[in-house]
Amino acid sequence: MESPPLESATGFNVQLENFTGPFDLLLGLISKHELDITEIALAQVTDEFIAYIRAAGESGGEWALDEASEFLVVAATLLDLKAARLLPSGQVEDEEDVALLEARDLLFARLLQYKAFKEVAANLDERLTDESARFPRDVPLEAQFTALLPKLLWKTDAAALAALATKALEPREAVATDVGLDHLHGSTVSVRDEAENLRALLAGGHPHSFRELTADASEILVVVARFLALLEMFRDAVVSFDQVSPLGELTVRWIARDHDWDGSRVREEYDDALPVGGLP
Amino acid sequence: MSEVAGEGTEESTSPRELAGPLEAILMVVGEPVTAQELAEVLEAPVADVELALENLQRDYDGYTGDGTPDSRIGRQRGFELRHVAGGWRIYSRSEFAPVVSRFVTAGQSSRLSQAALETLAVVAYRQPVSRAGVSAIRGVNVDSVVRTLVVRGLVEECGMEPETGSLRYRTTPHFLERLGLDNISELPRIAPHLPGVENLTDMEDSGTY
Amino acid sequence: MSEVAGEGTEESTSPRELAGPLEAILMVVGEPVTAQELAEVLEAPVADVELALENLQRDYDGYTGDGTPDSRIGRQRGFELRHVAGGWRIYSRSEFAPVVSRFVTAGQSSRLSQAALETLAVVAYRQPVSRAGVSAIRGVNVDSVVRTLVVRGLVEECGMEPETGSLRYRTTPHFLERLGLDNISELPRIAPHLPGVENLTDMEDSGTY
Numbered sequence: 001m002e003s004p005p006l007e008s009a010t011g012f013n014v015q016l017e018n019f020t021g022p023f024d025l026l027l028g029l030i031s032k033h034e035l036d037i038t039e040i041a042l043a044q045v046t047d048e049f050i051a052y053i054r055a056a057g058e059s060g061g062e063w064a065l066d067e068a069s070e071f072l073v074v075a076a077t078l079l080d081l082k083a084a085r086l087l088p089s090g091q092v093e094d095e096e097d098v099a100l101l102e103a104r105d106l107l108f109a110r111l112l113q114y115k116a117f118k119e120v121a122a123n124l125d126e127r128l129t130d131e132s133a134r135f136p137r138d139v140p141l142e143a144q145f146t147a148l149l150p151k152l153l154w155k156t157d158a159a160a161l162a163a164l165a166t167k168a169l170e171p172r173e174a175v176a177t178d179v180g181l182d183h184l185h186g187s188t189v190s191v192r193d194e195a196e197n198l199r200a201l202l203a204g205g206h207p208h209s210f211r212e213l214t215a216d217a218s219e220i221l222v223v224v225a226r227f228l229a230l231l232e233m234f235r236d237a238v239v240s241f242d243q244v245s246p247l248g249e250l251t252v253r254w255i256a257r258d259h260d261w262d263g264s265r266v267r268e269e270y271d272d273a274l275p276v277g278g279l280p
Numbered sequence: 281m282s283e284v285a286g287e288g289t290e291e292s293t294s295p296r297e298l299a300g301p302l303e304a305i306l307m308v309v310g311e312p313v314t315a316q317e318l319a320e321v322l323e324a325p326v327a328d329v330e331l332a333l334e335n336l337q338r339d340y341d342g343y344t345g346d347g348t349p350d351s352r353i354g355r356q357r358g359f360e361l362r363h364v365a366g367g368w369r370i371y372s373r374s375e376f377a378p379v380v381s382r383f384v385t386a387g388q389s390s391r392l393s394q395a396a397l398e399t400l401a402v403v404a405y406r407q408p409v410s411r412a413g414v415s416a417i418r419g420v421n422v423d424s425v426v427r428t429l430v431v432r433g434l435v436e437e438c439g440m441e442p443e444t445g446s447l448r449y450r451t452t453p454h455f456l457e458r459l460g461l462d463n464i465s466e467l468p469r470i471a472p473h474l475p476g477v478e479n480l481t482d483m484e485d486s487g488t489y
Numbered sequence: 490m491s492e493v494a495g496e497g498t499e500e501s502t503s504p505r506e507l508a509g510p511l512e513a514i515l516m517v518v519g520e521p522v523t524a525q526e527l528a529e530v531l532e533a534p535v536a537d538v539e540l541a542l543e544n545l546q547r548d549y550d551g552y553t554g555d556g557t558p559d560s561r562i563g564r565q566r567g568f569e570l571r572h573v574a575g576g577w578r579i580y581s582r583s584e585f586a587p588v589v590s591r592f593v594t595a596g597q598s599s600r601l602s603q604a605a606l607e608t609l610a611v612v613a614y615r616q617p618v619s620r621a622g623v624s625a626i627r628g629v630n631v632d633s634v635v636r637t638l639v640v641r642g643l644v645e646e647c648g649m650e651p652e653t654g655s656l657r658y659r660t661t662p663h664f665l666e667r668l669g670l671d672n673i674s675e676l677p678r679i680a681p682h683l684p685g686v687e688n689l690t691d692m693e694d695s696g697t698y
Contacts, residue, residue: 020394020395020398020418020420021418021419021420022419022420023418023419024419070419070420074419110417110419113417114417114418114419116470117398117401117402117405117417117418117470118398118401120401120404120405120467120468120470121394121397121398121400121401122397123468124397124400124401124404124459125391125392125397127459127460128391128392128458128459129391130374130460131458131459131460132377133374133375133377134360134362134371134372134373134374134377134460135371135372135377135380135381135384135517136369136370136371136457136517137306137307137309137359137369137370137371137372137516137517138310138517138519139307139308139517139518139519139578140519140639141308141593141640142308142580142581144586145308145589145590145593146640146641146642148590148593148594149593149594149597149640149641150594150597150598150599151599152599152600152601152641152667153599153600154667156601156606156668157668157669158668158669158670158675158676158677159677161606161609161610161613161668161676162610162614162676162677162678162679164606164607164609164610165610165611165613165614165679166679167607168607168610168611168626168627169611169614169615169626169679296564299564299567300564300565300566300567300582300585301567301585301588302567303566303567303568303581303582304567304568304581304582304585304588304589305567305581305585305588305589305592306567307567307568307579307580307581307589308581308589308592308593310633310636311633317592317595318592320595321588321591321592321595322588355505355508355509356509357509357512358508358509358510358511358512358513358514358515358516359512359513359516370516371516371517372513372514372516372517373509373513375509376509376510376513376514379510379513379514379530379531380510380513380514380517382530383514383517383518383522383530384517384518390653427628430628430629430630431621431624431625431628431629431630432621432624432630433624433630433632436629436630452630454630454632
């Protein structure tokens with residue numbers, strides 16, 4: 001893929017906190033160019049989307065894997081569409097084109113859905129603001145009435161209260177984070193399985209480019225699953241990445257010192273099969 | 281007005297007789313109180329209590345209670361009786377917010393962030409929904425935002441998703457009150473001009489993608 | 490009526506103009522508020538505010554505002570405006586006390602719920618603490634539970650959090666009495682785990698449990 005022209009220099013502000021997610025960013029880019037979602041000029045918006053993610057990464061922001069993954073799903077879809085130059089007017093020629101059209105429609109559908117909720121959120125904000133001008137009567141109960149309440153049966157001693165406080169103040173167990181991939185279902189692909197496939201391809205052998213590693217992928221989500229698997233493997237220092245130019249060919253090299261590493265090491269949050277290509 | 285019958289022994293009570301006791305009770309409530317609860321305490325038919333409450337509401341708005349629409353001979357009060365979150369409660373009238381807020385400094389919650397508003401919107405329209413379900417629509421992890429909404433009393437847990445075992449969330453009565461709604465069905469319809477959105481659910485269910 | 494002069498720039502305000510904002514404020518304040526305070530916020534002469542308050546009082550008692558003693562043509566309200574402790578506050582009218590009592594006591598339990606006990610424990614060990622602070626610790630909204638604890642006299646308001654302006658709460662002497670303690674420092678220490686005896690005094694002094 002060619003390097004993107006640095007169109008972010010046109011004044012689009014790179015500040016992650018301005019956006020609440022990939023769809024928000026995409027909507028922002030689309031509205032900046034006064035485009036209709038359904039006639040989105042993919043090439044330009046894709047470049048800016050990628051440039052934005054890059055800049056956000058370089059500006060020192062540390063992205064959680066699950067946070068980045070949704071941006072990557074959107075970026076991968078956009079890139080694929082751009083690479084295929086599959087604009088809405090494109091001719092459908094083979095199955096691959098059909099798959100891309102479906103991916104595009106899925107992306108647009110999710111974007112429209114998000115846009116609808118964003119509008120509703122603005123409406124809620126307005127209502128909340130209007131309502132905050134009214135104050136409910138909420139005054140302490142007069143003593144003559146509190147005296148009438150049934151006498152409290154009190155069985156709690158100081159030790160019991162201390163036990164309750166200990167329990168309440170204990171640090172909570174970290175709640176397992178939900179990776180926002182449940183919206184994707186259909187034929188199942190597991191990140192863990194893909195990690196195992198990648199291990200079989202890479203372990204002890206020659207480096208492969210990411211393009212080679214995903215050449216046989218039937219769907220975009222298989223590509224995403226393999227990408228996530230690679231991120232996991234990178235985290236475990238099983239593979240190294242090499243990329244000469246931004247958005248250039250990504251070379252993956254097996255460097256595992258841990259010879260026992262296999263796909264089952266992939267984190268539990270991927271235990272559920274990564275569902276491919278559906279909506280919630 | 282519902283025609284829930286009171287107990288057999290109850291006799292019909294005129295709204296005028298009920299007005300005093302109702303006003304007295306409304307002075308001590310800390311959250312919206314239902315006509316049913318009031319009827320039980322007053323030993324009056326629910327329908328009569330509802331009629332009396334509606335008359336009080338009109339009274340505070342400056343109309344007389346006789347039902348003619350142009351009979352605004354009274355004075356509009358500085359407070360109003362509102363039907364929110366399924367119950368009745370007295371509020372200061374919004375036009376006096378600048379002076380009232382000088383006395384009520386506590387309990388004025390800060391504005392919700394954009395992320396919190398969007399998450400609240402998804403929960404409101406998709407309830408009961410899991411955090412994963414909200415994430416799917418917003419495209420980001422929503423765990424901490426949902427926690428904030430729970431702490432602020434706008435959203436609460438309501439059981440588990442049978443398939444996945446993950447917790448589901450719904451909006452609370454406090455959410456309705458904060459929005460000034462009686463019922464969740466009073467929320468504006470979501471983007472009626474986007475027919476695609478309604479179809480999304482079908483697409484989701486069919487899993488054909 | 491006192492003749493405290495307002496500021497020179499203030500113009501006389503009619504009681505009728507003042508009635509709305511006064512009612513709005515009086516309906517939501519929890520403590521008696523003085524005519525002076527009201528006059529400052531309303532930017533009106535104290536004398537005018539006092540006159541308007543007296544008119545409101547008569548209005549709620551069922552008289553018209555023109556001052557003639559026998560002009561009881563309005564309806565006596567279920568609430569009344571009382572001048573107590575140097576200030577003004579709206580109360581439920583005393584003749585309706587029986588029905589208000591029935592409402593207040595209906596369904597009240599003689600036991601504290603588990604949620605109330607846990608909240609009480611958190612307040613005891615983290616006081617002074619805001620409701621939001623307790624909510625964040627417990628992971629649920631605690632507004633109504635704290636209200637119960639206040640009504641039960643176990644917990645009380647104690648000023649505002651400087652950063653957020655939200656009310657903070659602490660336990661009451663009645664709470665200590667219930668536990669059979671003289672002093673809050675007699676509560677069993679809960680953290681850090683197994684602290685040496687010598688640390689005890691420091692912890693008590695610093696007020697951090």
